[in-house]
Amino acid sequence: MRAMRATWDIFCNVVDNYGDIGIAWRLARGLATEQGLAVRLWVDDLHAFHRIWPAIAVDADRQTCEGVAVCAWRMPFAAVRPAQVVIEAFGCALPESYLTAMSVQAPPPVWINLEYLSAEPWVAEHHGLPSPHPRLPLTKYFFFPGYTSGTGGLLAEADLVERRTAFICAGAAAFWRQLGLDAPPPEELRVSLFAYENPALPALLDAWAADTHPVTCLVPEGRVIPQLTTWLSVSGLRAGDEHRRGALRLRILPFLDQDTYDRLLWACGLNFVRGEDSCVRAQWAARPLVWQAYPQAGAAHWAKLDALLARYTAGLDAAATRAVVALWQRWNGQPDTPDMAQCWAAWRTQQNPIEHHARAWPERLAPAGRLTDTLVDFVENKLK
Numbered sequence: 001m002r003a004m005r006a007t008w009d010i011f012c013n014v015v016d017n018y019g020d021i022g023i024a025w026r027l028a029r030g031l032a033t034e035q036g037l038a039v040r041l042w043v044d045d046l047h048a049f050h051r052i053w054p055a056i057a058v059d060a061d062r063q064t065c066e067g068v069a070v071c072a073w074r075m076p077f078a079a080v081r082p083a084q085v086v087i088e089a090f091g092c093a094l095p096e097s098y099l100t101a102m103s104v105q106a107p108p109p110v111w112i113n114l115e116y117l118s119a120e121p122w123v124a125e126h127h128g129l130p131s132p133h134p135r136l137p138l139t140k141y142f143f144f145p146g147y148t149s150g151t152g153g154l155l156a157e158a159d160l161v162e163r164r165t166a167f168i169c170a171g172a173a174a175f176w177r178q179l180g181l182d183a184p185p186p187e188e189l190r191v192s193l194f195a196y197e198n199p200a201l202p203a204l205l206d207a208w209a210a211d212t213h214p215v216t217c218l219v220p221e222g223r224v225i226p227q228l229t230t231w232l233s234v235s236g237l238r239a240g241d242e243h244r245r246g247a248l249r250l251r252i253l254p255f256l257d258q259d260t261y262d263r264l265l266w267a268c269g270l271n272f273v274r275g276e277d278s279c280v281r282a283q284w285a286a287r288p289l290v291w292q293a294y295p296q297a298g299a300a301h302w303a304k305l306d307a308l309l310a311r312y313t314a315g316l317d318a319a320a321t322r323a324v325v326a327l328w329q330r331w332n333g334q335p336d337t338p339d340m341a342q343c344w345a346a347w348r349t350q351q352n353p354i355e356h357h358a359r360a361w362p363e364r365l366a367p368a369g370r371l372t373d374t375l376v377d378f379v380e381n382k383l384k
Contacts, residue, residue, distance in 0.1 A: 006037070006110075008085040010039065014049070015092075022258060026258070030370075034158050046058040079101070088112065100136070108137065108138055109138075117280065119308040121307070123151055124144075124148055149368060151374075161284075167267075171263070190270075197224060198227070204331070204344065207341050208344070214247050216248075217249070218253055218268065222255070225252070239255075265278075266285050266286075269287065283361060293332055302334055305329070309328055316354070323350040326342075
């Protein structure tokens with residue numbers, strides 16, 4: 001049986017705000033619209049899904065959107081026939097009744113655990129490895145997105161580069177008007193800020209306020225709003241609010257759906273991003289970025305950060321590499337790094353080579369392949 005004729009179920013348990021559903025939705029859309037597959041996406045939090053994709057109805061048990069059958073994952077889980085390919089996003093535990101139904105299906109489904117993205121070297125060694133279920137006659141395969149040809153590649157639509165190019169050439173001015181802003185003058189740096197709570201934020205804002213050129217920071221509504229209210233000494237912030245301090249203009253944006261957020265990344269000169277989905281989208285945006293890794297116990301996320309830094313800065317000259325590394329590490333709380341004022345000053349000094357490097361970076365991602373393509377190829381081999 002060819003994967004193109006198989007049915008697919010994707011299960012997503014929304015844990016960390018919008019990253020998990022963001023990735024699962026991009027994957028489901030790609031499989032349905034580009035690969036022509038019959039895809040069901042099971043989601044346990046339709047309210048979070050609605051925030052990133054407003055067409056989703058939060059109270060529907062089943063709905064069709066962008067060619068994907070979106071199903072509410074409720075407990076007790078309804079009796080359904082499992083698909084021929086089952087994707088468990090990020091280790092979410094499948095419903096026990098569904099697992100039992102998988103175990104009696106002949107042949108059993110191709111069962112894949114879609115893992116989190118990492119640039120660490122061990123990823124390629126573990127990509128595609130099988131894991132037999134301890135009780136049931138089922139085998140799960142670990143599928144790792146990654147940056148090399150020995151991994152599952154990265155999420156990207158087939159026409160992503162063309163859409164980004166068309167936007168930069170003809171759509172940016174209309175986008176700024178849509179947000180109620182003028183296009184940035186040449187001397188202004190426009191920055192998007194999407195972050196977890198971060199002790200380094202006040203010092204970064206201070207550095208921007210003290211900059212010798214204008215900085216406009218655009219902040220979609222989210223987790224850093226309380227920190228911004230404290231730094232500004234105001235009682236609250238909401239979408240549309242704007243404050244100025246020194247060279248810094250701070251503008252609060254409404255929460256953005258997935259496609260609008262992509263355009264924000266394309267339009268800004270620098271993007272502060274967090275987690276996995278926005279990090280990958282910022283890399284495809286061909287703009288300089290600063291990544292905040294999801295904080296983990298024992299600072300385990302620093303290894304992920306340093307692995308991506310090593311890959312991302314390969315080929316960048318020494319001074320620009322030092323500026324990028326220092327700013328990323330300071331932003332992620334690593335010790336023994338210069339203070340934020342020094343980090344920002346160094347980044348500003350190296351801004352031109354950093355921008356040139358970012359523009360070329362998407363071409364260096366291409367050899368790893370697109371996640372939807374590598375996933376379909378993997379499944380086809382298992383269904384033969």
